[in-house]
Amino acid sequence: MAKSYEELMGALGRAVFFRPERRRVRDLLSRDAQPQLLVDGNEFSLFDVSMNGVSFLSADATGWRVGTEFDVVLRLHHREVFHGRGRVARIEPGLRKGARVAIGLVGGFLDLPEILHQDEEGQLETDLAQGPEYWRSRIPAALQEEMDRAVQFLHFSRRVLDRSEARYRARPARDGDALAGLADRALAQLREPWAEIQRRASRAAVAVLGDREVLLASKRLTEMLVTPVLSACPLVHRAYGKPLGYAGDYQVMQYYYNNALEGDSVFARVFHKLGVEHPLSAGVRTRKDYVVRLMEEEHDRFRERPDADGVFRVASLGCGPAREVSDFIARRRGWPGSVAWTLIDQEDEALSIAYNDSHRQLMAVGANGALSCLHLSFVQIIRDPSLLPIESGQHFVFATGLFDYLTEPIAQGLVRALFDELAPGGLIALGNALAPNDHFWSPEFILDWTMLYRTREEMLRLAQRLPESAEMKVEVEPGNAYYFLLIRKH
Ligand SMILES: C[S@@+](CC[C@H](N)C(=O)[O-])C[C@H]1O[C@@H](n2cnc3c(N)ncnc32)[C@H](O)[C@@H]1O
Numbered sequence: 001m002a003k004s005y006e007e008l009m010g011a012l013g014r015a016v017f018f019r020p021e022r023r024r025v026r027d028l029l030s031r032d033a034q035p036q037l038l039v040d041g042n043e044f045s046l047f048d049v050s051m052n053g054v055s056f057l058s059a060d061a062t063g064w065r066v067g068t069e070f071d072v073v074l075r076l077h078h079r080e081v082f083h084g085r086g087r088v089a090r091i092e093p094g095l096r097k098g099a100r101v102a103i104g105l106v107g108g109f110l111d112l113p114e115i116l117h118q119d120e121e122g123q124l125e126t127d128l129a130q131g132p133e134y135w136r137s138r139i140p141a142a143l144q145e146e147m148d149r150a151v152q153f154l155h156f157s158r159r160v161l162d163r164s165e166a167r168y169r170a171r172p173a174r175d176g177d178a179l180a181g182l183a184d185r186a187l188a189q190l191r192e193p194w195a196e197i198q199r200r201a202s203r204a205a206v207a208v209l210g211d212r213e214v215l216l217a218s219k220r221l222t223e224m225l226v227t228p229v230l231s232a233c234p235l236v237h238r239a240y241g242k243p244l245g246y247a248g249d250y251q252v253m254q255y256y257y258n259n260a261l262e263g264d265s266v267f268a269r270v271f272h273k274l275g276v277e278h279p280l281s282a283g284v285r286t287r288k289d290y291v292v293r294l295m296e297e298e299h300d301r302f303r304e305r306p307d308a309d310g311v312f313r314v315a316s317l318g319c320g321p322a323r324e325v326s327d328f329i330a331r332r333r334g335w336p337g338s339v340a341w342t343l344i345d346q347e348d349e350a351l352s353i354a355y356n357d358s359h360r361q362l363m364a365v366g367a368n369g370a371l372s373c374l375h376l377s378f379v380q381i382i383r384d385p386s387l388l389p390i391e392s393g394q395h396f397v398f399a400t401g402l403f404d405y406l407t408e409p410i411a412q413g414l415v416r417a418l419f420d421e422l423a424p425g426g427l428i429a430l431g432n433a434l435a436p437n438d439h440f441w442s443p444e445f446i447l448d449w450t451m452l453y454r455t456r457e458e459m460l461r462l463a464q465r466l467p468e469s470a471e472m473k474v475e476v477e478p479g480n481a482y483y484f485l486l487i488r489k490h
Contacts, residue, residue, distance in 0.1 A: 002448065003027055003245035005318075005405040006379055022050040023112070029076065031216050032126055033119050038073040039086075039103070046074070051112060053089065053104045061099040064091050072103060074110070077122025081115050084108035135217040143208060143218055146201040147225060153197055154229040154271075161186055161267040183261055186270045194274055202441035222445040230446065233272035234262050235281075239447045247449035248401055250350035253320045256284040279439045283481025284401070287431050290477040290484070291324045291398050294429050296332065298396040303336065305425065310337040315394045315421065317378055317414075318402035319343040322354035329361040329369065339369045342394070346377045378402070382410075382417050393423025400431040400482070404451040408461065416465045419489065428487040432459060434476065459485045 004024070025035055025046045037046040037056050044056040054074070058064065065088060072086040086103035094100050136144070161182070168178040208214045223240075230236040235255045239247040255262065259276050261269040275281060295314060302312045312335075316322055322343050343354050351373040362369050380387055397418050403411050418428055435453035443449040454462075459474045462485055466472075471488040 002242055002247060002450070005246070005402065006410060022048045022053075022055070024048050028112075028116070030119050030123050031220075032123055033076045034078070036073075036075040036078070038071075038075070040070045044101075047100055049074075049110055049112070049115075051109050053086070053102060054110070055090075055100055055102040057094050057098060058101050059098040061091075061094070061097075064088055064099060064101050066091065069106065070103065072105070074115075076115065076119055077126070079118070079122065081118050082108070082110055132221075135221060138214050138217045139221060140204070140207050140214075143201070143204040144221075146197070146204045147218075147222060150197050150201060151225045151229070153194065154226065157186070157190060157271075158229060158267045161270065162265065165266045179266055180261075183266050183270050183273075186266065187273060190270065191274060191277070194271075195278075198278070198442050199438040201445070202438045205441045205445065219445050219448065223448060227446050230271055230275075232263060232265060232268035233275055234268070235272050235275040236447065239443075239449055244347065247443075247447055248320075250320050250347060250353055253284065253323075253401070254353075256281050257288070257321070257323050259285065275442075278442055279437075279479065279481050280433060280443060283433075283477065283479035286479030287400055287477040287482045287484075288323050288327065291400060291429060291431075292327045292331065294398070294427070294486075295324060295328050295396055298427050299332070299335070299339070301425075302395050311392075312337065312339045312396075313342070313392060313394045313423070314339065314396045315342040315344065315398075317344050317381075317397070317399040317418070319345050319354050320347075320350050320401065322358055324398070324400075325354070325358040325371075326361040329358065329365060329367055332367070333365040334367045337368070339367075340372070341369065342372050342374060342388070344374045344376050344378070344381070344388075346375070348375050351375055378414055378417075382413050385417055385420060388421065393426060394421050395423050395426045396429070397422060397426070398429040398431075403430050403432045403462070404453075406452070408458070411462050412465045415462050415485075415487070419466050419470065419487065422487075422489045424489055426489050428485075428489075430459075430462070430485045430487075431477070431482045432485070433481060434483045437481070439481070454483060456483060459483045463487055 025048060028049065029035060035046045037044050037054060039056070044058055047055045047057055054072070067087060069085055069087045072082070072084055073080060074082040085106040085108070087106050088101060089104040090102040092100045092102070164182055165179060168182060171178070205218065208218050227236065227240055231240065235252065238249070238255070239252050255272070256276055261273050263269040263272045299312050316324065325341050325343070341358065343351060345351050345354070355371055355373050358371050362371070374388070376387060406414065415428070415430070422428060432454045433451050435455050437453060440451075440453060443451065456474050460472065463470065463472050466487065469490050471490060473486050475484045475486060476482070477484060
């Protein structure tokens with residue numbers, strides 16, 4: 001399962017001394033494990049585990065004392081995988097209410113590889129006993145019908161394209177690139193029917209969103225029937241495979257920005273291209289252009305200010321490849337004074353691309369700009385804003401592809417922290433996939449890529465912790481896939 005963005009910690013997250021890693025239960029165990037933690041016989045919701053301890057959520061925030069010892073039992077798939085003694089090590093406030101209680105094990109340890117094995121065994125037993133009917137019977141017929149339509153469409157397209165590709169390859173070479181011609185013909189014919197299938201599936205999938213069991217069953221069936229056909233496409237392979245632990249990594253963003261036919265077969269290239277044309281993918285490109293425009297407008301505005309100190313300061317949080325920066329430089333080419341960009345990401349490979357591309361562009365046009373890349377997590381910035389070696393306020397701060405993963409309380413805290421970094425007159429622009437939409441089925445069900453789609457009201461709520469003097473509005477970027485919350489400091 002994908003890691004949450006709050007767990008991606010950048011360089012400072014790694015400790016110098018070995019400490020057994022704590023793993024969130026929802027990332028470690030299967031969807032069916034149903035972990036049960038019994039502390040002196042009472043069941044609690046297990047939060048995370050490490051080799052030498054567990055933490056759990058308790059509605060009662062006051063009844064726990066550090067140092068108290070308890071009997072601890074952990075069950076998976078209703079079977080005991082650990083039984084021993086534990087001692088309360090820490091009590092912290094819960095996510096919303098109550099407490100999170102951390103227990104250190106006394107004289108025993110959690111054998112995580114063995115626990116994972118037990119989880120797999122439990123799953124195997126359940127799967128063999130229930131078979132696919134158990135799940136089929138829980139998924140609404142309307143969604144199953146749309147999924148069948150998708151499966152048939154993909155298998156049919158693959159067969160047709162594979163056959164023609166083999167036929168063209170066997171023919172002696174003639175004028176023109178026959179395979180490129182085949183891909184173009186297929187794209188023209190398949191684009192609209194495949195888009196319509198995905199819209200229909202999204203509309204049918206709304207019915208399962210309120211029921212976690214049915215949602216998981218529907219995702220499972222999609223991952224079993226639809227995802228494997230598409231896994232030949234580089235976009236699907238990377239986003240579903242999540243080699244860095246989450247779907248929207250820098251490589252996936254590069255696929256979006258490239259917007260090209262990529263893959264080892266005509267079928268793979270055609271459906272990869274249709275994937276990067278999907279409204280939420282195409283929206284990544286239009287939102288990038290929208291941010292470049294905002295950056296230009298803010299730059300102009302800054303230069304008109306009589307008190308401008310000569311350096312226009314811009315920060316991007318969760319910057320990925322920072323295509324906005326290289327595009328800004330390529331379009332503007334030169335300016336009086338200087339521009340200083342601070343690019344922040346928890347992924348050093350993303351920063352390396354961001355630095356390289358933007359630096360190359362600066363060199364190419366000979367413009368006066370400085371790039372500073374920070375390998376940090378926003379979680380660390382919220383906890384300790386002094387980690388940002390930014391001595392003066394920022395004139396423009398933006399984040400795209402980040403808030404879509406943050407729950408409201410965390411997002412509100414981050415908006416406040418960013419607002420505090422803003423210079424008077426400065427602007428914050430925060431993108432988020434918009435709700436409701438007809439497009440969520442493909443990322444959520446085919447790619448297991450969960451996002452928090454927000455309404456206009458939910459976007460405005462993200463600014464709830466700001467002073468009243470902050471001016472805000474919500475705009476839709478031209479691709480109509482992402483909202484932007486715009487906040488000006490006065
Ligand atoms: C979907 S990508 C968007 C990249 C870029 N903003 C764009 O639109 O092209 C999300 C980025 O957020 C970064 N990210 C995820 N969690 C983060 C965290 N906790 N702190 C900082 N960056 C994070 C990822 O490494 C990734 O590069």
